Amino acid sequence: MGCCLVTLLxxxxxxxxxxxxxxxxxxxxxxxxxxxxxxxxxALPVWVFPLLGVLILPWTTLAYLFVFPGxxxxxxxxxxxxxxxxxLGSHGAGYRNRNRFRRARG
Numbered sequence: 001m002g003c004c005l006v007t008l009l010x011x012x013x014x015x016x017x018x019x020x021x022x023x024x025x026x027x028x029x030x031x032x033x034x035x036x037x038x039x040x041x042x043a044l045p046v047w048v049f050p051l052l053g054v055l056i057l058p059w060t061t062l063a064y065l066f067v068f069p070g071x072x073x074x075x076x077x078x079x080x081x082x083x084x085x086x087x088l089g090s091h092g093a094g095y096r097n098r099n100r101f102r103r104a105r106g
Contacts, residue, residue, distance in 0.1 A: 010090065018065075022050070032065055033049045
């Protein structure tokens with residue numbers, strides 16, 4: 001039971017935090033993702049990047065929103081790297097355990 005609760009919190013916790021943060025301070029999201037290079041901003045609408053961040057890389061998106069206001073310098077890259085490692089670890093663990101469920105059902 002405890003393992004399932006931790007898994008649910010790790011899976012939905014950052015996504016829920018991002019949605020609540022967006023509802024409370026949507027200007028920060030707009031400002032953070034509008035400052036990307038013009039070539040990317042012209043090709044895709046601004047709302048695509050936060051949506052992809054929430055769906056695919058929620059911990060990295062949270063870290064980016066935390067470090068964005070002062071610019072990304074120095075140790076801010078460390079926080080982004082930690083967020084990325086957590087996201088990649090969660091995706092990798094899901095891929096590694098994919099056969100476990102097939103064997104249990106069959």
